[in-house]
Amino acid sequence: MKAVVYRRYGPPDVLHIEEVPKPEPADDEVLIKVHASAVNRLDMHVREAEASYGLGYQLVARLVLGVRGPRHPIAGSEFSGQVAAAGAAVHEFKPGDEVFGVTGLRFGANAEYVAVRARSRIALKPGNITFDEAAGIADGFLSASGCLRQAHLERGTTVLVYGASGSIGTAGVQLARHLGAHVIAVCQAKDFELARSLGAAELIDYTIEDFTKNGRQYDVIFDAVGKLSFSRSRNSLKSGGWYLPTDGARNLVLAATTRRFGDKRVAMGMGSTTPKQDLQWLKQLIEAGDYRPVIDRIYPMDQVVEAARYVETRQKVGNVVLKVS
């Protein structure tokens, strides 16, 4: 089968198409014929072994991902497709089922076939969206749900989503609105219409206005793009408010200390703690018309280098899809 492979860490050019053996599903796995996959920020981070974060991060990343080169050389962590075969112990899925999901740190999704544990992050595809649309939605949603759940949103909670136009940001706006929050989206004016259509009640253009200086306070500040800090946001949080980052090891320390001291807390989202249920929830939301995929660009598989270069600009709006078949 054809797959996007990289044998060493580095820039997008390390990615290439290779002919590799088709995976054999184990007893507890399903083999998926991939229709579409995604190129996302996780792929970017692991392809360069977190080099842009400095030597310390890079060393830890290599211990996890493979010291000399990637332990899992097939790129990609999100997929949509059809079940081609199911292992003997799988009862949840059968051949022909249309599915979507995330392989996480096992990667392998930028390929014609991928084997996935049936009990892991895989669910039936929503019936009202295409394979292309389904390929890019899982990771952003699981990241957003993992973060927002920690702040226990209620009807009327004010949630400022910083970086509302990204993958996690577009998911965060929709999910917070669904949970009854009053959403303030921070993005560029070119994306105001999108953010409003996803459920933002107020909009702030970060190139014109610094929300930390507008004198207002919010119940929750969700940094969906890793550009803020707790110290910068603290005065914009109400007493008892939550700062929710998606990035940065320092936030792990802050999460531990603010739990014990002060009246404003940091909660570091490390992804959903109930990912399988959350994917089923996402399916229901989409089928109910209460959530929609946001796809920026779709590239054919043989243009994966161009797709990865675009993701590296950090300017994608929503998600970038890789069409496999």
Ligand SMILES: NC(=O)c1ccc[n+]([C@@H]2O[C@H](COP(=O)([O-])OP(=O)(O)OC[C@H]3O[C@@H](n4cnc5c(N)ncnc54)[C@H](OP(=O)(O)O)[C@@H]3O)[C@@H](O)[C@H]2O)c1
């Ligand atoms: N460590 C990991 O493995 C991992 C994995 C996944 C995600 N993450 C983290 O999660 C965060 C979000 O990921 P993502 O995939 O959702 O990002 P993304 O989709 O790549 O975010 C791109 C969006 O961010 C907006 N943006 C860029 N700079 C901004 C700024 N200064 N203020 C406001 N918006 C800005 C861009 O809009 P404009 O073009 O208008 O600026 C663009 O629409 C990142 O911090 C990422 O590192 C980490």
